[in-house]
Amino acid sequence: MPESVQVRCPVCRRAHVYTAPAYPCVCGAPIAPRLDPAAEPAVAEHRAWDDEWLTVACAACGRPGHWPRPELGCPCGTVLRVPVAPRRSDGSAGTGPGQGQGRGQGMAAPADPVTARTVGRSPADGTRRPGKASGPGDRSRGPGDASGPGGRRPPFQPRVIRTARDAVTTTALYLRWLGYRDIRRADQRPPNGIGLAARGLLAQVDPSVRPAAPRDVECLWLTAMAESAGCVYFSLAGYAEEARVRADSLEVPLFVLGPTGVPRPVNASAVALDATAD
Known part of the structure; x- marks a missing residue:
């Protein structure tokens, strides 16, 4: 099951419950990025194509894929980037419904x-x-x-x-x-x-x-x-x-x-x- 976290908008201070969307791997298993409930969301102010993607590995087959970065639109008009869990200290991806690392945590999506x-x-x-x-x-x-x-x-x-x-x-x-x-x-x-x-x-x-x-x-x-x-x-x-x-x-x-x-x-x-x- 995709996990849910509470996200508070830093602009208007509204609290939201965000559920990570699940995407289908080529093997058929659902993939969802692992969210970080302890980190604060960031305001998406400047857009870049590579910043829109995360590299997430399938928990079933281990195949990595590029998936949209979790974002939440607040009613005040602010777009929030929901933080994902960082990699473990051994360098491997975190476990959960999906494993992922965004560019903000040091892994850039490869150019297509x-x-x-x-x-x-x-x-x-x-x-x-x-x-x-x-x-x-x-x-x-x-x-x-x-x-x-x-x-x-x-x-x-x-x-x-x-x-x-x-x-x-x-x-x-x-x-x-x-x-x-x-x-x-x-x-x-x-x-x-x-x-x-x-x-x-x-x-x-x-x-x-x-x-x-x-x-x-x-x-x-x-x-x-x-x-x-x-x-x-x-x-x-x-x-x-x-x-x-x-x-x-x-x-x-x-x-x-x-x-x-x-x-x-x-x-x-x-x-x-x-x-x-x-």
């Missing part, structure tokens, strides 16, 4: 050239087309983006998903395949998972082992509506039935990411978005 090249771009200048938040948004294709026999786009080349970072990279590659450009990490982090942004589009990648809830879909839709952008949701564990019903009413495309890295549309809006690549 595909992620850095695809997600780490700065946003391009230009205005977004106002419209329904649930729409697919604007796409700006460059020369050769749809080159193929008869002008058709070549098939999507999936990337095997073993970690949360793989899921984010696969999503970015899929959005580029659809024609979106200037893909980057979203300015506002969603309540669960990782947010990506392109011109006129917000995407949420949820690599946790629990199905996405209606609140997850609603939060993504509201954030996109505030930015006059479209939105799309990618989940490893699928969606609760209520979440699918809510997404249909809001016209939010829903995709499931399989282990092979092929995004599978699960509602009509996603099918329509996927068809735009033809």
